[in-house]
Amino acid sequence: MGNIIVFINHKGGVGKSTSATNVAAILASKFGKKVLVIDCDGQKNSSSKIIDIKDIDSNKSLYSLWTKREFRVTDAIYTTNMKNLFLIPGDTRLHNLGDSDFDILEEDVLNPRLILKERIKRLKRAFDYIILDSQPSLSFVTYSTLYAADSYIIPTDMDPDSNIGIRAIKRVVATLNKTKSAKIKDAGILICNLAKANSSTMKDLRADLDAEFGDQILPVSIPSDVRVKGASKKKTPIYCLSPGNPVSKAYLKATSHIIEVTS
Ligand SMILES: Nc1ncnc2c1ncn2[C@@H]1O[C@H](COP(=O)(O)OP(=O)(O)OP(=O)(O)O)[C@@H](O)[C@H]1O
Numbered sequence: 288m289g290n291i292i293v294f295i296n297h298k299g300g301v302g303k304s305t306s307a308t309n310v311a312a313i314l315a316s317k318f319g320k321k322v323l324v325i326d327c328d329g330q331k332n333s334s335s336k337i338i339d340i341k342d343i344d345s346n347k348s349l350y351s352l353w354t355k356r357e358f359r360v361t362d363a364i365y366t367t368n369m370k371n372l373f374l375i376p377g378d379t380r381l382h383n384l385g386d387s388d389f390d391i392l393e394e395d396v397l398n399p400r401l402i403l404k405e406r407i408k409r410l411k412r413a414f415d416y417i418i419l420d421s422q423p424s425l426s427f428v429t430y431s432t433l434y435a436a437d438s439y440i441i442p443t444d445m446d447p448d449s450n451i452g453i454r455a456i457k458r459v460v461a462t463l464n465k466t467k468s469a470k471i472k473d474a475g476i477l478i479c480n481l482a483k484a485n486s487s488t489m490k491d492l493r494a495d496l497d498a499e500f501g502d503q504i505l506p507v508s509i510p511s512d513v514r515v516k517g518a519s520k521k522k523t524p525i526y527c528l529s530p531g532n533p534v535s536k537a538y539l540k541a542t543s544h545i546i547e548v549t550s
């Protein structure tokens with residue numbers, strides 16, 4: 288049965304989409320797993336990192352799959368130019384999706400936030416991993432991704448505000464896990480886009496993160512490298528373009544760790 292992992296942090300620009308797509312690409316290309324990325328963000332950033340978004344048919348995206356009960360899930364699945372890696376693309380309409388977009392009398396669940404979980408449930412049989420990239424907000428969409436997930440990873444940057452975002456997500460997960468509908472496993476905190484860590488400011492910030500979250504932080508951090516942006520421009524995760532790059536090597540280590548803690 289496929290393993291659903293959500294990359295989540297309501298703080299923006301911390302490396303969620305970059306991490307989701309690189310981890311997905313590594314699971315597919317290095318570990319030979321069949322992987323589906325589901326882009327749950329209206330910005331469509333994880334979509335644009337692995338396909339040309341001009342190829343997305345607006346009637347065949349996560350939005351249609353989510354909002355139309357009769358929609359065939361396979362119609363929203365796109366191939367990518369990477370073997371074993373597939374995508375359900377995002378859609379700008381996901382920005383405003385909310386409870387009122389669903390007629391609950393038509394659904395099999397009482398809580399509209401469980402509809403995404405229901406819609407993608409059968410995909411667990413078809414894929415080894417389903418990677419959800421979430422949007423930078425604590426919205427209906429973000430709660431829905433958590434309900435749908437087996438595990439969550441919090442990508443974060445090193446910023447004085449980072450601890451606030453991490454704490455908020457953990458609080459939400461703890462609350463959801465008190466209900467029968469969620470059993471979300473903590474797969475750790477991934478420090479991303481790390482500038483050279485030898486300044487005293489960076490050391491202080493790292494000490495703050497360690498003091499609060501210590502052993503929850505993954506044993507590898509992702510360094511900063513402008514070539515990550517170059518890879519995005521080529522619609523290919525950096526791991527696939529340049530596996531020897533320090534960012535690629537760090538994502539490979541992170542992925543091995545993620546496989547271990549989510550299995
Ligand atoms: N390791 C890295 N080195 C250099 N740039 C990076 C790295 N990781 C991410 N970036 C860049 O930082 C920006 C934000 O990354 P990304 O889109 O992955 O974050 P995000 O958390 O998904 O953002 P959002 O909250 O808007 O969805 C992007 O321009 C991306 O190219």
Ligand SMILES: [Mg+2]
Nearest residue numbers: 303304328332
């Ligand atoms: Mg993103």
